[in-house]
Amino acid sequence: MARLVMILLGVDYLRARWRGLLWLGCASVLLGLVVFVDALDNAIYFPMTPFAVVLLLEGLATLVVARSGIGGQRTLRQVKGVSFCLAALLILAGHHHGHFVLSMIFGTLFLADGLLQIVSARVVRFRTWRLAVAVGVFEILVAIFFYQPYPTHYVGTVPYCLGLGLIFGGWNLLLLASRLRRLDHNPGMDPADASPAPAPAYTAHALHAAGGAPELTLWDGPPGPGEHALTVHVWTPVGSARGEARRQPLVDRYIAAVDRDGVISTGHAALESPEGIYISLYPAEEIDRSPHEFTRILRATRENDVAGKFQPDYETEARAWCPSTVQVRIRNYDPERLRRFWEAYRQDTTYNLTYRNCSSTVSHALEAALEGASARVWRQARGWRPLWRLLATPELWVAAQIRKRAKTMAWTPGLTLDYARALSMLADPRPSGWASMTRMALGQMRRQRQDWREAAHTAQGADAGAGEGAAAGTVAGAANAGSARPRGND
Incomplete structure (x- = not known):
């Protein structure tokens, strides 16, 4: 993911912030180690319940706003919301069953990804296929770690995942930040395809x-x-x-x-x-x-x-x-x-x-x-x-x-x-x-108020028309009565 961030943000933006990225990487690695080590014994200090509550609220909020998305964006938000709610409910369920199911899910994901990476690397044989096989083997070892109950009988599944994510994310930031000062092209792109020097930003008239x-x-x-x-x-x-x-x-x-x-x-x-x-x-x-x-x-x-x-x-x-x-x-x-x-x-x-x-x-x-x-x-x-x-x-x-x-x-x-x-x-x-949901709600309120005004105006016009029709009928009736009265001799 770090390489994709490099592509989307560009060298010009990131080179000026390499120190911040370096400190952010260090903090991420240290925090990940603390969380992972804390989960290795039965005395877990990680706030599991507050984390699960926050995860559940985020999942519910994502499902609420999912209908404001377009096409694949809506599907992605729905998948994210359901995944967050499921993980939160399993954490809140506690005891052995919730943590066991969550650990089996994470282990299966790591196992499937590792096997797929090894098989594809062996078949395709691209330039760095041996490194991809090594990464696949490591993912299988992580899957085995999640499958077996030692040392916390699945209670530390969530801290394990968070710790590993923080460690690897911080390590990537450290590697990239250490090279940012000396970059002449974007590290997220292949050197053969990268541009030799930054080009001016395309913002003048388009944006x-x-x-x-x-x-x-x-x-x-x-x-x-x-x-x-x-x-x-x-x-x-x-x-x-x-x-x-x-x-x-x-x-x-x-x-x-x-x-x-x-x-x-x-x-x-x-x-x-x-x-x-x-x-x-x-x-x-x-x-x-x-x-x-x-x-x-x-x-x-x-x-x-x-x-x-x-x-x-x-x-x-x-x-x-x-x-x-x-x-x-x-x-x-x-x-x-x-x-x-x-x-x-x-x-x-x-x-x-x-x-x-x-x-x-x-x-x-x-x-x-x-x-x-x-x-x-x-x-x-x-x-x-x-x-x-x-x-x-x-x-x-x-x-x-x-x-x-x-x-x-x-x-x-x-x-x-x-x-x-x-x-x-x-x-x-x-x-x-x-923001989309707020605009949709305000727009719906405006449309409802406009519909109410139009309905009230229509009803008022109908009442006025009925009143005028009744008055006209009275005048016509009086005229008819006068015309029907017998005339006297002059």
């Missing part, structure tokens, strides 16, 4: 045109059809399959889809900017994707490198194939950084199905375009407010997990789609849930 508060620009939704925005095109495996795909949950969403003829479709991804940049890497010759060859070409090794080509524009690619299945549009990006990335990246047309494919190309380009995006949202990025708001955004944690999984496996169109959606919420931040 002022968007409106908003003097310090912070917020958007209520995605960009409109004619709005100036970066577009990520994704052809999902199912949507781009030549024949009818056999549905396989998760597999056809994130890896590949297989049609009834046995042909594998992995989907595609491309990036388009209003400045005329179109990034779409494709093999120069179609790769054999039959099932018996697919496992071999998954390896990120040099023998699987083939010649690639960059498509000229979206219209040409859509006519030759089909329109993209999903589009993600982002307002707040830096076209100069994207241009410099594209000029350097296009010099190499090598294509590899695993480590240099269409999805990895789009993801790297998106990171280059969004470097410093969260700091650019604030007109004057001073103080720690951008960092705290970024850390408090749930989409950051989702994007960090997607990026980690893609780095240890491979970038796929499905992962790129989810990554682009999460980054769009960070680059173009939406109002907080409570």
Whole structure:
């Protein structure tokens, strides 16, 4: 997650605050050690009940404001709220059963993640696959630690998790803060893809045109059809399959889809900017994707490198194939950084199905375009407010997990789609849930009062009309009576 924070806040913002990050890392490591060591015996001083109450309140508040979200944001808030409430209820249940169930959940999550990382690293064989295997083994050891009852019979599950999280988070901050003073590029990006020098922030007219508060620009939704925005095109495996795909949950969403003829479709991804940049890497010759060859070409090794080509524009690619299945549009990006990335990246047309494919190309380009995006949202990025708001955004944690999984496996169109959606919420931040709920409540109150006024005015008009009709009827009746009276002789 720390690398993603580096990308979104940028070097300019973080270099001036490296001392604060250093002290924050030290404090996080020390606090994590204290919490973890405290949980190793039966005399636990960690305030379990107050922590559970706060967790429960946060979960309930998240569920209350979840309906103010848009699309995936609403689902993410609902998942977060349910998870927090479940964890809090298990902690409050206490005794043996609540702590046991919670420990089994954490252990299973660590075990599944570790096994998935080891298997994917062994299959893909990317450059640092041995390090990924070592990390996977460590996660399995942590899972075993949660499964077995020693030394506190599962009572210390929550302090263990908090302590480990604080220790690893603080360690990452220490490593990054120690390098911030000497950085010439963003450490969150690959050195080959990073820009050699910081570019001017893209805030002059774009953010002022968007409106908003003097310090912070917020958007209520995605960009409109004619709005100036970066577009990520994704052809999902199912949507781009030549024949009818056999549905396989998760597999056809994130890896590949297989049609009834046995042909594998992995989907595609491309990036388009209003400045005329179109990034779409494709093999120069179609790769054999039959099932018996697919496992071999998954390896990120040099023998699987083939010649690639960059498509000229979206219209040409859509006519030759089909329109993209999903589009993600982002307002707040830096076209100069994207241009410099594209000029350097296009010099190499090598294509590899695993480590240099269409999805990895789009993801790297998106990171280059969004470097410093969260700091650019604030007109004057001073103080720690951008960092705290970024850390408090749930989409950051989702994007960090997607990026980690893609780095240890491979970038796929499905992962790129989810990554682009999460980054769009960070680059173009939406109002907080409570702010949205407040606006919704006030708007509903105004609409109700307006409806009441209109109803009262309508009723008053109806009463007035009825009164006028009655008066007219009386006059008409009198006239008729007068006309019916017999006339005398003159």
